[in-house]
Amino acid sequence: MAREPTDKSSKKSRSADAGRRQLDPGAQRIVEAARAHFFSHGFRSVTMDDLAAELGISKKTLYAHFPGKTALLEAVLADKFAGVSATLDQITREHSHDFSVALHELLAATQRELDEIKPPFVRDMRQKAPHVFKMVERRRADLIQRHFGKLFVEGQRTGMVRKDIPANLMIEILLATVQAIVNPTKVEELGLTPKSAFSAVVKVVLEGVIAGKGRKL
Numbered sequence: 001m002a003r004e005p006t007d008k009s010s011k012k013s014r015s016a017d018a019g020r021r022q023l024d025p026g027a028q029r030i031v032e033a034a035r036a037h038f039f040s041h042g043f044r045s046v047t048m049d050d051l052a053a054e055l056g057i058s059k060k061t062l063y064a065h066f067p068g069k070t071a072l073l074e075a076v077l078a079d080k081f082a083g084v085s086a087t088l089d090q091i092t093r094e095h096s097h098d099f100s101v102a103l104h105e106l107l108a109a110t111q112r113e114l115d116e117i118k119p120p121f122v123r124d125m126r127q128k129a130p131h132v133f134k135m136v137e138r139r140r141a142d143l144i145q146r147h148f149g150k151l152f153v154e155g156q157r158t159g160m161v162r163k164d165i166p167a168n169l170m171i172e173i174l175l176a177t178v179q180a181i182v183n184p185t186k187v188e189e190l191g192l193t194p195k196s197a198f199s200a201v202v203k204v205v206l207e208g209v210i211a212g213k214g215r216k217l
Helices: 004-018 025-041 048-055 059-065 069-094 099-115 119-128 130-157 167-181 184-190 194-209
Strands: none
Touching (some): 025 069, 025 119, 130 167, 167 194
16 A cells, blocks of 8 residues: 555656657657756747757757757647646546545646746746747647536536536636636736646636535545
């Protein structure tokens, strides 16, 4: 029994890794190096020359994989979403009939993933890549609909979520609120991080949808 947390952690790690195995090894190595810099320090703070030097490859090799920083940024975000999707898929699959555990695990996993994204990256997205954020919104909405939608339906079935509001309407409210608050402009305006903004939105929405039975968990 003492080994169970390690086993679960290992399974989640393997699941997340599986979602990332879509690039060839050379490209994946570049994405991982860029990801470490982009999310922590912003993507303006590192040049393609810097990355090539850090990785010990020529600029020609780097540009053969990614013709520019925007293409690399898109690959970094795709890598991030692949990992998040694999993790959330596993949680939803393993706890499909346990509302309280699924809710806790989904929120914990989401918080861990958002913790990687620091204010400089949000600033650069707002100033230099608002068009790329449109892709983020689409992928994020898909994940919310897929996982929290199933969660709310299961919650209604078990009496944990109120039944006087349709589950699809709850999801639309959550999506609209996340879109309005968890975006580069609003996050900076309110002095939040993506993690704290999403946490606040989910807390407010859940306070409205969790039934009395669910509040006792």
